[in-house]
Amino acid sequence: MNQAQQTNDSFRDKVATVDKKGKRIWIFPQKPEGKLYNLRKLVTVFYLVVFFGLPFVKYDGHPLFLINILERRFILFGQIFWPQDFFIFALGMIVFIVFIALFTSVFGRVFCGWACPQTIFMEMIFRKVEFFIDGNAAQQKMLKAAPWNADKILKRTSKWIAFWLLSFLIANTFLAYIIGADELIKMVEEPFFDHLGTFISLAVFTTVFFFVYLWMREQVCTVICPYGRMQGVLLDKNSVVVAYDYVRGEPRGKFHKNEERTTGDCIDCVQCVKVCPTGIDIRNGTQLECTNCTACIDACNKMMDAVGLPTGLIRYASENNIAKKRPWVFTLRAKAYTLVMVILLAVEAWLLMSRTDVNVTILRTPGQLYQEQPDNHMSNLYSYKVLNKTFKDKQVDLRLESPKGEIKLVGETDVRIPKQGIVSGTMFIYLSNSDVTKRKTPLKIGVYENGKKISTINTSFLGPFK
Numbered sequence: 001m002n003q004a005q006q007t008n009d010s011f012r013d014k015v016a017t018v019d020k021k022g023k024r025i026w027i028f029p030q031k032p033e034g035k036l037y038n039l040r041k042l043v044t045v046f047y048l049v050v051f052f053g054l055p056f057v058k059y060d061g062h063p064l065f066l067i068n069i070l071e072r073r074f075i076l077f078g079q080i081f082w083p084q085d086f087f088i089f090a091l092g093m094i095v096f097i098v099f100i101a102l103f104t105s106v107f108g109r110v111f112c113g114w115a116c117p118q119t120i121f122m123e124m125i126f127r128k129v130e131f132f133i134d135g136n137a138a139q140q141k142m143l144k145a146a147p148w149n150a151d152k153i154l155k156r157t158s159k160w161i162a163f164w165l166l167s168f169l170i171a172n173t174f175l176a177y178i179i180g181a182d183e184l185i186k187m188v189e190e191p192f193f194d195h196l197g198t199f200i201s202l203a204v205f206t207t208v209f210f211f212v213y214l215w216m217r218e219q220v221c222t223v224i225c226p227y228g229r230m231q232g233v234l235l236d237k238n239s240v241v242v243a244y245d246y247v248r249g250e251p252r253g254k255f256h257k258n259e260e261r262t263t264g265d266c267i268d269c270v271q272c273v274k275v276c277p278t279g280i281d282i283r284n285g286t287q288l289e290c291t292n293c294t295a296c297i298d299a300c301n302k303m304m305d306a307v308g309l310p311t312g313l314i315r316y317a318s319e320n321n322i323a324k325k326r327p328w329v330f331t332l333r334a335k336a337y338t339l340v341m342v343i344l345l346a347v348e349a350w351l352l353m354s355r356t357d358v359n360v361t362i363l364r365t366p367g368q369l370y371q372e373q374p375d376n377h378m379s380n381l382y383s384y385k386v387l388n389k390t391f392k393d394k395q396v397d398l399r400l401e402s403p404k405g406e407i408k409l410v411g412e413t414d415v416r417i418p419k420q421g422i423v424s425g426t427m428f429i430y431l432s433n434s435d436v437t438k439r440k441t442p443l444k445i446g447v448y449e450n451g452k453k454i455s456t457i458n459t460s461f462l463g464p465f466k
Helices: 003-007 036-056 083-107 108-113 117-134 137-145 150-179 180-189 192-216 218-224 226-234 295-307 319-323 331-354
Strands: 065-068 071-074 079-081 240-245 314-317 356-362 371-373 377-388 396-404 405-409 415-417 422-432 440-449 452-462
Touching: 036 065, 036 108, 036 117, 036 150, 036 180, 036 295, 065 150, 079 083, 083 108, 083 226, 083 331, 108 117, 108 226, 117 137, 117 150, 117 192, 117 218, 150 180, 150 192, 180 192, 192 218, 192 295, 295 314, 356 396, 356 422, 356 440, 356 452, 377 415, 377 452, 396 405, 415 422
Parallel strands: none
Antiparallel strands: 065 071, 071 079, 240 314, 356 377, 371 377, 377 422, 396 415, 396 440, 405 422, 440 452
């Protein structure tokens, strides 16, 4: 804890963007610049290319990535998944949560500043548009306080239209992830009233995005997003976060040219506060509002260079790095998270590798008893359902493997399943009376495709009481 915190820790009792009366304090951050900001630009370019381009990328004539919640059909990197594969997604979500816990406990909230869609779109797109139309931070403040004259009306209208169009583009891209790019293009080309419900939904989501980026802004990160609240239980003194080196920086003092400095290296220029998109003072220590965007690092390094002091007064570091000059250590908690994540990843990988392209369900028809057949045989009636999870037509064979017997399909000679289709039907299983020694005889049915066994179905054969 630094000296400022020791004397006044009241900043933790409130949100930086809300005053004592509960009124919103509007943030006008200065435009950041520096090495880390340039690196964030490169990350943003890659992010946007992937985000806007992925729905239009196809593999073997089908979307590479599709999350069709409406039809419960998901395509991930060319592989199609159905509700029967939900357990794989459920485990995947658990792995993701554990990864978040591990990543945050070690590296803090760096995801928020570098990869979160809210931050990417707000700080790297919408904020840039705002700087272009409304000017820098000082000009934005003046414009907000100015009366509604022709200049303000023009700028506000231009910004709202630009924000709305960007929000509409984002909403359409999200829709493309759900229904597919081809369907989206088809909707645009067809008459408006043929897809009225979809267009209404699209307008609603566009309005939500518009409202978030025009008005909510940093409130999403500081008030709504639960991830920021998680930091309190996930971070410890060994977690690497954007931190102010109070050992080196305190006590603060203004810089005077040609002086022999007797205070700390912090010249109290407040540039780190002015560029912060959530309005906090990083010198107060780690705060839930900090998204690790590194704008304060660039601003501080620029000022340190200007006055001839070493850079790195604000940097990525842990509390123990600063207070005890201790190098970063891989803590026991981080090791435990890593072990759990490795186990979960191994299970997830095994599930993905053992997943079959054809899902077969065989159930004995309820309410049906066994049937006596000629030549000392008896039969049971079963229903089967076969799901083809691929983009190609499939044909499978059902073979009774244990005990010896025979399978006869009703009305069919084989089981053919169209691509992404479901086929259901009925069949009889015949067993010799000598093999039916108890009320329920276990059966093993092999599912074969092109002579290769792809799965085994376990069921039972109902016989007479003995």
